[in-house]
Amino acid sequence: MRFDEIDVRILGLLQENGRMTNVELADRVGLTAPPCLRRVRALEQEGAIKGYHAALDPAALGYNLTVFAMVSLKSQAESDLRAFEQLVAEIPEVRECHMLNGEIDFILKIVASDLQSFQTILTTRLTTAPNVEHVKTSLTIRTAKALPGVPVPDHKG
Template sequence: MGFDRIDRQILGHLQADGRMTNVDLADRVGLTAPPCLRRVRALEEEGVIRGYHADLDSARMGFPITVFAMVSLRSQAETDLAAFEAHVAAIPEVRECHMLNGEIDFILKIVASDLRGFQEILTTHLTTAPNVAGVKTSLTIRTAKSVSGVPVTLE
């Protein structure tokens, strides 16, 4: 999908600050408020802007442990893949689930309150899930970069 310069500016500014008022946004992109709002609404309706949210600090929210789990399935039939995706969607601590190509079928980003909590998620929800052949995990030591969204050129 092609975006003109103003659309890219709107997207970049909203990605950086989703709480920005329409008046401030319009001022930054050189429009008056009504046409700016029409453009934002069109971008929302097209699904380019999927929503607005607060970026919470997981450690301060009681989830200082972040683990990446690499999951291999016994079968990669579409129904089995969909069943696994539905299974992990119901686990609140699983924050991301990505299907991969290659040796590993899925990588999950999991948060936990402590190592015991992670072990419980692993043993009661992941390793025992239907069609799971194996799970390899890596505990995050520190996060050097965490940026949501995508790069947006504001030109």
């Protein structure tokens, strides 16, 4: 996808505040509302904007623990990789799943209310899953940076 300067500014501003009104967005990028809305719709249709969501505080919802789990599989055949991805897609506490190269096949970001609930997920859903060779886990002590999205080139406006 190719973006002009206005598209980049729109993307940056909406990533910072997805609830910004179209009128405010148009004003910030130097357009009137109708062409701004057309650009936003085009960016959505092209897949540059994948969706809008509220950033929730995990602790406010009782998720006081974040764990990263490094999973190694016995087989890396495509069907086995897809089966594992389907399995973790069905575990709501698994918030991210990334396939890696190297010794570890997947890294998972898991939230849990406490150590006991994480232990239950680990022992009943992950370590017992077909094709899982081993799981190494690291509990998060503190988060120094957690930015959503991706860096957008200078979009000040």
